[in-house]
Amino acid sequence: MGTILKNGKLLVNGEIVALDILVAGNKIVKIAPQIEGADYKIVDVSGKLVTPGFIDMHVHLREPGFEAKETIATGTASAARGGFTTVACMPNTRPVIDTPATVELILQKAKEEGSVRVLPMGAISVRELGKELTDMAALKEAGVVALSDDGVGVQSSKMMKDAMHIAVELGLPIVAHCEDDSLIEGGCVHEGVFSEKQGLKGIPSEAETIHIGRDIILAEATGAHYHICHISTADGVRLVRDAKQRGVKVTAEVCPHHLILCDEDIPGDDANYKMNPPLRSQRDRDALVAGLKDGTIDMVVTDHAPHTAEEKQRGMALAPFGIVGLETAFPLMYTKFVKTGAFTLQEVVDRMTKVPADVFNLPYGTIEEGAIADITVIDLETEKEVDPQTFASKGHNTPFTGWKLAGWPVLTMVDGVIAWQADDLNGKGEVH
Ligand SMILES: NC(=O)N[C@@H](CC(=O)O)C(=O)O
Ligand SMILES: [Zn+2]
Ligand SMILES: [Zn+2]
Numbered sequence: 001m002g003t004i005l006k007n008g009k010l011l012v013n014g015e016i017v018a019l020d021i022l023v024a025g026n027k028i029v030k031i032a033p034q035i036e037g038a039d040y041k042i043v044d045v046s047g048k049l050v051t052p053g054f055i056d057m058h059v060h061l062r063e064p065g066f067e068a069k070e071t072i073a074t075g076t077a078s079a080a081r082g083g084f085t086t087v088a089c090m091p092n093t094r095p096v097i098d099t100p101a102t103v104e105l106i107l108q109k110a111k112e113e114g115s116v117r118v119l120p121m122g123a124i125s126v127r128e129l130g131k132e133l134t135d136m137a138a139l140k141e142a143g144v145v146a147l148s149d150d151g152v153g154v155q156s157s158k159m160m161k162d163a164m165h166i167a168v169e170l171g172l173p174i175v176a177h178c179e180d181d182s183l184i185e186g187g188c189v190h191e192g193v194f195s196e197k198q199g200l201k202g203i204p205s206e207a208e209t210i211h212i213g214r215d216i217i218l219a220e221a222t223g224a225h226y227h228i229c230h231i232s233t234a235d236g237v238r239l240v241r242d243a244k245q246r247g248v249k250v251t252a253e254v255c256p257h258h259l260i261l262c263d264e265d266i267p268g269d270d271a272n273y274k275m276n277p278p279l280r281s282q283r284d285r286d287a288l289v290a291g292l293k294d295g296t297i298d299m300v301v302t303d304h305a306p307h308t309a310e311e312k313q314r315g316m317a318l319a320p321f322g323i324v325g326l327e328t329a330f331p332l333m334y335t336k337f338v339k340t341g342a343f344t345l346q347e348v349v350d351r352m353t354k355v356p357a358d359v360f361n362l363p364y365g366t367i368e369e370g371a372i373a374d375i376t377v378i379d380l381e382t383e384k385e386v387d388p389q390t391f392a393s394k395g396h397n398t399p400f401t402g403w404k405l406a407g408w409p410v411l412t413m414v415d416g417v418i419a420w421q422a423d424d425l426n427g428k429g430e431v432h
Helices: 072-081 100-113 136-142 157-170 193-198 206-222 234-245 256-260 282-293 329-338 345-350 354-359
Strands: 003-012 015-024 027-032 041-044 049-052 054-059 084-089 117-120 174-176 226-228 250-254 375-379 408-414 417-421
Touching: 003 049, 003 345, 003 375, 015 049, 049 345, 054 072, 054 329, 054 354, 072 084, 072 100, 072 408, 072 417, 084 375, 084 408, 100 117, 100 136, 136 157, 157 174, 157 206, 174 206, 206 226, 206 234, 234 250, 234 282, 250 282, 256 282, 256 329, 329 345, 329 408, 345 354
Parallel strands: 003 041, 054 084, 084 117, 174 226, 226 250
Antiparallel strands: 003 015, 015 027, 049 375, 375 408, 408 417
C-alpha cells in the first residue's frame, strides 16, 4: 500500500513541473511524470502546488498550563491547516519546559493527540526566571531541539555566556528572545511617532538591538550557534548582516506580521495588533523585508501566540502580547510577497522549509526520493477572506481578519500520513 499524489505542481530549481509522488510508509519512494499502480490510494492534486511540509521553529502551544488559550491538539490542528508539518514549541508553559518530565509529557501528548510533529524547546533558566541555568544535558537527553527562554530576554550577560558554553558542548542552538527589561517600563507599542501620537507607552528598538549586539559578541567568544527570535528592528538586521559577514554563527527568524505591518497600521485601541516585539516603524519593516531577501534573515516563523478573546478585550495597554499565525502565514507571504513580485515562490517556500531544516539540522524540508514524506499541497488560485471563526486554533487574535488572500493549504501530509485535508480538495468552492 501507498499513496500517489497525482499531477501536482512541484518546484524544481525554481521552475514548476507537473509530477506524481509515490509515498509508501513514511517515505517518498518515487517522483516521476506518471506513476500508476492499482494498489495505491490516489489523491488528485492537479493544478495545486506541492511543497515540502512547512517547518515553524517558533510556536506557542500553551500546554501544559494554559489550555484555555491552546492545547497540543488544537495548536497542531491549526499547524496542519496552515501547511505546517513540524512545529517547535516554546517553553513558556506552566510548568515551564525546564525538566525532562515536561519534555516527555509534551512529546507523549503530541504523539497521542497531535496532528503534526512537535519539537520541544527547553528553557535556558529554571522557570525562565533568569536566576539559575536548567540541566541542559538532561533536557537534550529528553529530546529538546534547542534552548530558549522565549517570552523573556536573558537579562544577565554572564548567564547567557554560561548557557552558550554549555550549548556548544551539547551541540544545541541558543534561541534568543532579545529584550532588555531595563529599557521597557511597561510599554505596549513601538516607541516612536506613533506611541507619542496615541499617548501609549513605548518599547524602544534598543531594547531588542542591545541584546542582539551583546549576544553576537558572546556567540563569537564562545562559538555557539545563536539564533535570534522574531527580529523586528533595522539595526538588528544590520548587526546580524555584519556578524554573518565576519563568520559568526548567527541565524535569525522573522514573522509575517513584522514584514507586512508597521505601527502606523494600528487602527487604535485594538490588542489584536499587540505583540512582542511590537510592530515597528515603516523603516524597520522595509529593513526586515530586505534582510529576508538577501539572506541576512534566514527563515520565516509565525510566533503563533494564542490568547483568549477575554484577555485580548482588555485593550492595548492591558492585554497580553501575542497574535496567532499558523493558519495565515503562507497565504500572507504568498499574497503580499510572491504575487507582488518581491520574492519568488521558491524563495518563500525555501525560507519555510529547507532553510529552517538546515539551520536546525532537521531531516525534513525537501521533496526528493528517499526523503521523509512531509508534504504540503496548496491552492494558489482561490482567494478567501481571513475568518478567525474558521480557525482550528483556539486563538482568534489576529490583525488580519477580513484580509483577502490566496495561497491556502488544502492538504498536509506528515510522515506519510494525511494529517489534514480540505473538504473539497479539487472543487472551486471555498476551502474549509
Ligand atoms: N510574541 C508574543 O507577543 N508573545 C509570546 C511570547 C514571545 O514570543 O515572546 C507569548 O507567549 O504570548
Ligand atoms: Zn519572544
Ligand atoms: Zn514566542
